[in-house]
Amino acid sequence: MSEPYDPKHFEAKWAERWEADQLYRTGPADERPKAYILDFFPYPSGDGLSVGHCRNYVPTDVLSRYYRMRGYNVLHPMGWDAFGLPAENAAIERKTNPAKLIAQFSANYKRQFCLIGISFDWTREINSSTPEYYRWTQWIFLRLYESWYDPRANAAQPIAALEKELAERGSAGIAGVPPMTAQQWQTLGARERKDYLSHFRLAYRAASTVNWDPVEKTVLANEEVIDGRGWRSGALVEKKTLMQWFFRITAYADRLLADLQDLDWPENIKLMQVNWIGRSEGAEVVFETPVGGLHIFTTRPDTLWGATFMVLSPEHSLVLKLTTPDRQAEVQAYIAEARKKSDIDRTAEGREKTGVFTGAYARNPVNDEQIPVWVADYVLMGYGTGAIMAVPAHDQRDFEFARGFNLPIRVVIQPESKPALQAETMTEAWPGEGAMTHSGTFDGTPTSISVAQVTEWLESTGKGKRRVNYKLRDWGISRQRYWGTPIPIIHSAQGEEPAELPVTLPDVKYYEPTDTGESPLAAIPEFVNTEKGKRETDTMGTFACSAWYYLRFADPHNQNAAFDPQQVAYWLPVDMYVGGAEHAVMHLLYARFWTKVLHDLGYVPFIEPFKRLRNQGMILAPDGKEKMSKSKGNVITPDETVAEWGADALRAYEMFISDFEMATPWNTHGLAGTYRWLRRVWEVVLSPAPRPAADDRTAQADRDLTRWTHKTLRKVSQDIEGFRFNTVISTLMEFTNALHDAQRQPVSDRAFNEATDVLLLMVAPVAPFMAEEIWARQSRPYSIHQQLWPQFDLALAADETITLVLQVNGKVRGRIAMPAGLTEEQARDVAMKNEAVQRHLDGKPPRKLIYVPGKLVNVVV
RNA sequence: GCGAAAGUGGCGGAAUUGGCAGACGCGCUGGACUUAGGAUCCAGUCCCGCAAGGGGUAGGGGUUCAACUCCCCUCUUUCGCACCA
Numbered sequence: 017m018s019e020p021y022d023p024k025h026f027e028a029k030w031a032e033r034w035e036a037d038q039l040y041r042t043g044p045a046d047e048r049p050k051a052y053i054l055d056f057f058p059y060p061s062g063d064g065l066s067v068g069h070c071r072n073y074v075p076t077d078v079l080s081r082y083y084r085m086r087g088y089n090v091l092h093p094m095g096w097d098a099f100g101l102p103a104e105n106a107a108i109e110r111k112t113n114p115a116k117l118i119a120q121f122s123a124n125y126k127r128q129f130c131l132i133g134i135s136f137d138w139t140r141e142i143n144s145s146t147p148e149y150y151r152w153t154q155w156i157f158l159r160l161y162e163s164w165y166d167p168r169a170n171a172a173q174p175i176a177a178l179e180k181e182l183a184e185r186g187s188a189g190i191a192g193v194p195p196m197t198a199q200q201w202q203t204l205g206a207r208e209r210k211d212y213l214s215h216f217r218l219a220y221r222a223a224s225t226v227n228w229d230p231v232e233k234t235v236l237a238n239e240e241v242i243d244g245r246g247w248r249s250g251a252l253v254e255k256k257t258l259m260q261w262f263f264r265i266t267a268y269a270d271r272l273l274a275d276l277q278d279l280d281w282p283e284n285i286k287l288m289q290v291n292w293i294g295r296s297e298g299a300e301v302v303f304e305t306p307v308g309g310l311h312i313f314t315t316r317p318d319t320l321w322g323a324t325f326m327v328l329s330p331e332h333s334l335v336l337k338l339t340t341p342d343r344q345a346e347v348q349a350y351i352a353e354a355r356k357k358s359d360i361d362r363t364a365e366g367r368e369k370t371g372v373f374t375g376a377y378a379r380n381p382v383n384d385e386q387i388p389v390w391v392a393d394y395v396l397m398g399y400g401t402g403a404i405m406a407v408p409a410h411d412q413r414d415f416e417f418a419r420g421f422n423l424p425i426r427v428v429i430q431p432e433s434k435p436a437l438q439a440e441t442m443t444e445a446w447p448g449e450g451a452m453t454h455s456g457t458f459d460g461t462p463t464s465i466s467v468a469q470v471t472e473w474l475e476s477t478g479k480g481k482r483r484v485n486y487k488l489r490d491w492g493i494s495r496q497r498y499w500g501t502p503i504p505i506i507h508s509a510q511g512e513e514p515a516e517l518p519v520t521l522p523d524v525k526y527y528e529p530t531d532t533g534e535s536p537l538a539a540i541p542e543f544v545n546t547e548k549g550k551r552e553t554d555t556m557g558t559f560a561c562s563a564w565y566y567l568r569f570a571d572p573h574n575q576n577a578a579f580d581p582q583q584v585a586y587w588l589p590v591d592m593y594v595g596g597a598e599h600a601v602m603h604l605l606y607a608r609f610w611t612k613v614l615h616d617l618g619y620v621p622f623i624e625p626f627k628r629l630r631n632q633g634m635i636l637a638p639d640g641k642e643k644m645s646k647s648k649g650n651v652i653t654p655d656e657t658v659a660e661w662g663a664d665a666l667r668a669y670e671m672f673i674s675d676f677e678m679a680t681p682w683n684t685h686g687l688a689g690t691y692r693w694l695r696r697v698w699e700v701v702l703s704p705a706p707r708p709a710a711d712d713r714t715a716q717a718d719r720d721l722t723r724w725t726h727k728t729l730r731k732v733s734q735d736i737e738g739f740r741f742n743t744v745i746s747t748l749m750e751f752t753n754a755l756h757d758a759q760r761q762p763v764s765d766r767a768f769n770e771a772t773d774v775l776l777l778m779v780a781p782v783a784p785f786m787a788e789e790i791w792a793r794q795s796r797p798y799s800i801h802q803q804l805w806p807q808f809d810l811a812l813a814a815d816e817t818i819t820l821v822l823q824v825n826g827k828v829r830g831r832i833a834m835p836a837g838l839t840e841e842q843a844r845d846v847a848m849k850n851e852a853v854q855r856h857l858d859g860k861p862p863r864k865l866i867y868v869p870g871k872l873v874n875v876v877v
Numbered sequence: 878g879c880g881a882a883a884g885u886g887g888c889g890g891a892a893u894u895g896g897c898a899g900a901c902g903c904g905c906u907g908g909a910c911u912u913a914g915g916a917u918c919c920a921g922u923c924c925c926g927c928a929a930g931g932g933g934u935a936g937g938g939g940u941u942c943a944a945c946u947c948c949c950c951u952c953u954u955u956c957g958c959a960c961c962a
Contacts, residue, residue, distance in 0.1 A: 020914080284881050288957060291880075296961080314962060327962095369960085399961045406962090413960050487961055597956075641954090660915090672902070674890065677882095679955075683889065688915075689902040695917095731893095743891070746901035753901090821897050826943045828897055866942050872896055876942045 021698035023662025027785040031130050039799060040092070040135040045586035048089040052587050053080045054569070054626075056595025056603075057097040057144075057562045060121040062106055065128045067652045067666070067682060068635035068644050072594045074670040075632070075741045077134045079592060081781035082736045084135075085805035091587050092135060093569040095142035096122045099150075100558040101232060101248065104499035108528055114499045118145060132654050132663045133784045135801075140572045144561035145499070149568065151518030152578035153560055154504040156610065157219055158514050159617055161505075164216035165267035167191060172267075172616035178216060179209075210511035218264045218613060221505075221512065225331070226492065228256040233529035234496050235260070255355060258533060261503055261554060262490040265609045269293050269486045271623075272608055281629040282677070285600045292601045294487025299471045301480035303378035303405065305389065307337045310378050313400035313485050316410065317474060318466035320382045321455035322428035323405035324418065326389045327371065330354040331397035338389060340375030347372050347391055354393045369394050369417045380405070381479040383456065392417060400485055408445065409437065415445035428454050429463070491606060493556045496535040498527030500555030508549030515551065562603055563610040566590055566625055578619075585621050593626040596634075604629070630739055633678040640681055652682055664783035665691040671741035671782065693749050694786055696756060697779055701772045701790055705759040717758070718767035719816070724754045725771045726813035729806060732778050748778060774806050822847050823874040824856040840867045847873035 019025075034040065053076050058069075065073075080092035098118040107114035122143065129136060142149055163172040167190065181189070186197040194215055204212065214220045227236040231249035235258065246253055265272075273293050276286050298315035303326060310326060328335050330351045339347045350372045371392030378389050394413055395404050408418035408425040418425050425439040431450040449463035461469060474480030494503070504515040522543045527536045537543050537553040544551050564578070570587040571579040604626070611625040636643060637650035644651045657666045668690035674680035728751040735744045755771055780787035780800050791800035815836045820843060822830040830852040834843070844865055847853055857877060864876040 020916095284957080287881065291958065294958095294961065298962085312962080316962080367960090394960050394962095396961070401962095404962050411962070413962075416960095485961085600957080669902095672889090678890090679883095680889065683903070685903055686889065687903095691915080692917095693902085742889095743901085746891070749901055819897080823896085823943075826896095826941095831897070864942060866896090868896055868943095872943090874896080874942055 021695040021786070023664060023694075023785060026789040027133075027658075027663050030785050030788050031133065034135075034799075034801075035130060035138075037799075038139065039801060040137050041139055042089070042091050042093075042137040045583055046089055048087065050091065050587060051080070051083040051088040051592075052091045052590045053083070053592045054092075054566055054590045054594070055094070056593075056599060057095060057565050058125070059097045059100065059102055059558075060118065060125045061102060062117070062121050063646055063651070064121075064124050065654055066635075066644050067654055067657055067670070070132060070654055070666070070670050071635050071673075071676075072596075072632040073129065073134050074132070074667045075676060075739070076592065076594050078667075078671065078741065078744075078781045079736060079739075080135055081784065081801060082733075082805065084801070085777070085781070085803060087804065091140075091569065092137060093140040093142075093572070094126075094129065094134075094136040094138070095140075095565060095569065095572075096125075096144065097558060097562050097565070098122070098143050098145035099500045099555075099561055101234070101497065101499070103145075104497060104527070105232075107499070113523075115145060118143065128654055131658055132666060135784070140569055142565065142568055142572050144501075144558070144565060147518045147520045148573075148575075149565075150501040150561070151520075152568065153501045153556065153564070154515075154517050154519060155578055156564055156614070157501075157504060157556065157560070158517070159619075160219035160263055160613060161217055161514060163218045163613065163617060164213075165218065165264065170271070172218060172613050174617075175213060175217060178213070207509070207511040218267065219261065220264065221259055221261050223257055224260050224262075224492070225255045225257050226260060226494075227253045228533070230254055233531065233533070235492070235494060235533075256533060258494070258496075260492050260494040261505075261552075261556075262492050263606075263609070265491045265606070266486060266488055268609050268612055269295065269488050270484075271612060272488075272605060275608070275612075275624055279624060279629070280627060282597075282631055285597065285604070285629065285631065288600045289605060292488060292605065296485050298483060298485060299474055299480045300401070300483040301381060301405070301474060303380060303387075305334075305338055305376055305378045307334060307376075310334065310389070310403050311401040312403050312405050313483060314405060316407070316467065317470040317480065318452055318455075318458070318461070318463065319407040319410045319428055320380065320405065320470065321452075321458075322407040322409050322426045323380055323387060324408060324424040324426055325387050325406045326378050327392045327395045327404050327406050327414075327417070328374070328389060329395040329397040329402040330391055330393055332391075332395075332402045334403075335374065335391055338374050338376040339391075343373065343375040347374055350391060357393070369413070369420050371417060371421065373421075388423070390417075390421075398489060399487060409439060409442065410445055410447055412445040412447065415442070426454060428452060432462075491559075491609070493560055494554040495557050496533055496553075497529060497555055498524075498536045500558065501560060502537070503552045503554050503556055505552040506546055506549045507552065512552075513548070515546075519551070559602055559606050563606045564614075566593075566607070567614075567620070581619065581621075584619075588620065589622050589624060590626045591628060593629045594632060597631040600631075630676065632676055633674065633680060635673070636679060636681040638682050638684060644682075652684070657684075657687065661687050661691050662694075662785070664694055664786045667784075668694065668745055668782055672745040674742060676739055676741055690745070693745075693752060694783055696752050697775065697783075698786060698790065700752060700755045700759070701776055702793060704755075704768065704772070707759055707768070708762040710764055711762050714762045714764055717761040717763045721754070721758050721761075721763050721767050721771050722812050723815070724751060725774050726808045726810075729774055729778065729808040730810075730813055733805070733808065736781070745782070748775070748782070751775060751778075776800070777803060777806050818870050820846065820870075821872040822850050822853050823872060824853055825876060826874060827856075829853050829856050836870065838870070840869070843867050843873050847875060 055072055055076050080090050084090045096118060103114045103118055107117050144150060162175050164175050164178050166173045182196060182201045184198060186201060187193050187195055229236050229246035229249055229251055231251040232246060236246055245251060273295055276289055296315050298313055299317040300311055300313050302309040302311055369392060371390045374389045374391055376389045377386040380387055406414035408414040409427045410429055427437045427439050429450040430436055430453050431446055431448055437446055452458045452461045452466050471482055475482060502519040502521060504517055504519045505512050506515045522540055524540060530536060535553040544553060567579050567584055571583040574580060607625050612623055614620045615623050642648060642650060654666060665687055669687045672690055728747055731747045732744050776787055776790055784801060787800050817833050818836050820832045820834045821828055830850050832846055853875060860877045862875045862877055866874040
């Protein structure tokens with residue numbers, strides 16, 4: 017009898033040994049097949065990891081260990097998304113430097129990761145807030161700044177090539193851009209040229225109304241505003257106009273959409289990206305007014321004849337120009353009111369539509385009618401052109417507005433399967449299909465073909481153009497905060513220009529946000545003033561840091577480049593990327609975008625960074641439906657759990673608790689189950705009970721145990737690869753129980769030892785500490801984690817006998833053990849001779865007999 | 878409102894994708910043993926019934942020899958989007 021299982025005895029010992037030996041260090045590219053297994057880039061919070069966080073780190077670790085044992089060169093790194101508000105706010109609160117806090121917090125994370133046996137290669141640890149890292153974030157910023165999206169190549173190109181083209185041929189060859197002849201270009205000064213080029217650059221500066229969080233005192237991205245409130249502070253977001261830096265992600269909208277198709281990602285995540293990009297096809301049509309054309313976008317050009325008024329967004333640039341003198345006061349008051357309203361007020365459900373008449377009229381190009389132009393806040397400046405044609409008969413929003421303000425409604429689509437619509441009696445709009453009417457020569461055209469026909473006609477008559485519109489906006493990156501990557505730009509008399517890299521954050525005592533909306537960096541003259549001009553003082557939002565970190569891990573300490581292209585070509589794309597679904601849109605979209613830009617510019621050979629993606633389900637507090645959170649005081653830490661049960665039991669329970677993608681409550685009692693299982697493994701391997709001596713049953717018992725062994729090996733391998741970690745554990749438990757029972761059988765030493773060897777190797781990725789300890793106690797050469805995964809043998813896993821299920825009319829009436837290779841003939845025969853089957857047939861002749869090979873016979877009467 | 882996912886014992890959850898519902902674990906009930914160890918071991922545990930048998934995967938309908946699985950409707954929960962022209 018050996019010592020009982022006691023993880024406290026050996027877990028710390030092995031953790032130290034592995035660390036000292038750099039057991040999990042990953043070498044550079046070599047000839048082995050590679051597997052890059054990556055967890056989402058975490059911000060190391062001061063609270064440390066909870067058992068909920070471990071839900072993804074344990075399974076990816078098991079996967080990494082499994083692939084190592086399968087002979088793969090595995091990259092499994094960890095680093096810190098260290099810039100950003102949480103660190104900065106924590107530092108302000110504690111009156112210390114955020115860099116110091118991050119060092120402290122990340123050391124704690126690392127300690128916890130080692131505590132639970134995660135096999136990260138710590139020689140590749142990166143920290144996005146160090147100049148060694150963020151100088152390359154800046155470098156990528158400048159690559160975007162120095163590039164533009166050439167629609168002809170459908171790819172990013174150097175901006176220098178565009179300058180050359182403009183000088184030679186002007187902008188004539190490029191569709192949809194502000195016109196510029198070669199002669200005009202020649203006469204422009206440096207600053208004017210730069211202004212013009214900012215319409216093209218993939219990183220550009222533009223005035224924009226931003227979401228201003230009055231508590232955080234910073235600009236928030238659209239994605240950081242939830243129901244009109246800041247995602248962290250919960251404060252009502254205000255609007256503010258500032259010069260902001262953007263990345264032109266909209267240029268990549270089509271490719272970001274199209275390339276989703278081939279990704280092995282959860283369908284709901286792909287769908288969320290599709291919806292976020294929000295592609296819709298339609299037409300752009302110009303309605304002429306005395307002060308210029310009003311461009312509108314519509315997905316239903318077949319309803320153009322039903323436009324009875326127009327609506328502009330209050331932010332539309334032509335509103336005041338268009339408004340007649342007698343209406344100015346009213347319109348201006350309305351605009352001011354709209355500006356004051358938060359988005360949450362503006363979009364509140366069931367709100368009465370408001371608006372005012374501008375006094376102006378616009379000409380509908382399809383029928384030359386003059387229709388009134390209104391201003392209303394239900395039209396959003398951020399989508400389409402900020403102006404719409406209102407077709408009240410066929411759009412619910414327009415219908416409500418028309419009814420509210422007594423505007424005319426004209427039916428131009430008659431549904432086929434309903435009574436004819438009457439404008440006077442309609443209670444809601446008809447947005448569905450039907451035949452066109454009151455539409456001149458198009459009358460009678462059904463919706464199935466009308467949209468395409470009208471669009472074609474608009475194009476051929478020059479009244480409009482085909483247009484694809486996206487909900488996706490450009491990615492705003494400017495943050496008026498200290499703790500971020502400085503935007504590497506200098507503003508001089510000649511306009512903006514790239515700064516020399518790196519632009520490092522000054523080490524300062526005070527970095528609280530200012531009340532003016534300016535970055536704290538603006539108050540530091542040594543930082544702002546350079547020989548060439550004034551530095552940009554905004555820093556980048558942290559999504560920039562995480563948009564490329566997966567590339568840096570391939571070559572994390574390169575001093576001369578963001579990464580070595582050969583290392584990146586070997587390791588990337590990421591084979592398995594795992595993290596929470598809360599990053600479904602922003603991070604994943606931005607990372608895909610940067611990958612595509614870097615691909616276009618020739619830095620990486622692939623177009624998608626993450627081949628496979630999985631989201632772990634959340635672990636809730638034990639009491640049921642609450643999330644674990646410090647404020648609720650229901651957080652369970654790996655530290656306390658390891659102290660009580662050991663790291664291996666924690667790891668096994670993290671896997672066993674539920675399907676990987678499902679949310680589920682934590683249950684400390686459940687840990688006892690995985691703890692008991694590990695103890696049973698420990699005992700059955702290290703000190704099996706004496707078995708009965710070999711006899712004439714031994715050959716059969718050996719075959720049975722060997723079959724168990726190989727079946728288990730096959731299922732465990734498949735389930736690890738398929739991300740079914742809960743059934744990995746249950747399968748291993750069943751096998752352990754089978755071994756336990758085999759102790760009472762006259763199994764030979766050979767078969768028994770083969771089984772325990774295989775069990776131990778299969779347990780190694782799950783319970784690395786115990787597996788290593790048993791391995792050492794068996795006096796085998798260190799380390800078990802460098803052994804090969806055992807091969808399964810299909811022939812040995814094959815069943816000798818099967819259980820044939822006998823049914824009558826689909827109800828189970830009996831089960832019979834039969835040899836595995838039985839013929840259909842035999843199966844039918846056995847079924848019909850079966851006493852229970854005969855009883856339920858009750859003398860009636862079988863009408864039909866269904867045989868599912870090796871499984872079941874169903875007799876139908 | 879729109880979209881997506883989910884709903885299975887007292888609990889967490891399985892079910893080779895249309896073929897034995899409830900694997901595995903927790904808990905619970907008996908029993909054995911005891912070097913008192915988070916003991917362990919043995920047996921049992923969906924519901925009704927002594928049994929034969931019957932019922933059962935949120936509810937209702939349907940397809941099928943056969944449905945947790947596919948289709949339609951309803952309810953509940955979670956998540957995402959939310960006046961997107």
